[in-house]
Amino acid sequence: MKNYYITTPIYYVNDKPHIGHAYTTILADTLSRFRQLINQKTFFLTGLDEHGLKVQQAAEKNGANPQDHCDAMAPAFLELWKKLDIQYSDFIRTTEARHVKIVQNILTEVYNNGDIYKDKYEGWYSISEERFITEKELDSGLFRDVKKIEEENYFFKMSKYQKQLIKKIEDDEEFIQPSTRKNEVLGFLKQNLSDLCISRPKTRLEWGIEIPFDKDYVTYVWFDALINYISSPKYSEDKECFEENWPADVHLIGKDILTTHSVYWPTMLMSLNLPLPKTIFAHGWWLTDEEKMSKSLGNVISPLMLIDEFGVDSVRYYLMSEMVLGLVIPQCDHDKNDLSNQLSKIDIEKKLNTFKMDGLIQNIMDFVRSINVYMEKNQPWKLVKEDKELAGIVLYNAAESLRIATLMLSPVIPKKSQEILDTLGSNNSSLEWGGLKSGEKIGSITPIFPRIVK
């Protein structure tokens, strides 16, 4: 059976991870755990983007060779993911031999099918963006570190697939989400698409994967990096593994890398004759003082500091419930007397299919609040004096509701959920009503999220 395949971007190792990287990774982890909760098998990929000018320059600044620099940076990501309870299935680094080999296989394949050619190129290059920009983009003044470059390079025939791509985006509602991003890409595709320069002469940049048919060149970092999504499941090496995973169900990305993922990547896949990912989902940015976080702006929030101060699950919960993904969500309606009926209205799969993580958490928390309302209304502490049996039923309903709500929150706050389930004496992981055994002793209860006293 095919896995539900989720990816995060692979992060540049030019700097330590910040809260933005942590956000996308927690989002992928939470999605993966939610999918498992509804009995799907998942494959969750994350990793590091280790080639290119940015990394080479960061290494030079530290006086290290690029590979040593990458090896020194990787543990910061791995340790953070461990602290954040991230259960990835694979962690890929683009300098690993398994990735390099598949990138070279693909370059050869695309070259042999006639979609790569050599040409002279003169244009404006943005070092901070690692790509050639158009005259129009240059005029916008939005690009830093721009210089004019003239050289011979290899090009990928991206323009050949423009029509096919536009049709795909227009016809398939699920492909680029949310719809504002879809419109953004369609807007970009109104102009004629140029071919993509996919090589860098070694005289200018050494730190990359060598082009298999010309050893004077290395591969452009984005052509290399995007391939991680199929090199991890072993494209061209292991058919069974590949088909068990590809196509990805969702590429989670920030809106900053929308063009590379929804234009470069699908056209590369078209050239390889491979199915496209089912969804590319672009979320917004976490901002500090209205600005995007970045090392050069010096306004980066460290996830480690937040974890130390508030605890892992608080950070996970905050990030998952505060970022609105897509549109605002209607509240589920309440039948406050019937908890199990209300529970059945929480449609996890539907919310997951549209990536409404905040909406899903809101539904679950509304339900948790309604357990409180139910208790206030039925007052089992008074009822017990008049009708012991009925008081018992009320308490059971409340405890069972709490068990299921806790399970539903476990993808977001795995550790705290386990504490609550242990207190309830339950190790039943079914979301079906009736999983809590009557007569179990309840453990002693301490506040799950104690207030922070300043």
Ligand code: MSP
């Ligand atoms: N290496 C490329 C991606 C290659 S994927 C084939 C890259 N790396 S990055 O380190 O710059 O990470 C970018 C991603 O980090 C964003 O797309 C987003 O997922 C996440 N975030 C970085 N800053 C962010 C915020 N301030 N807010 C939310 N997420 C952000 O681009």
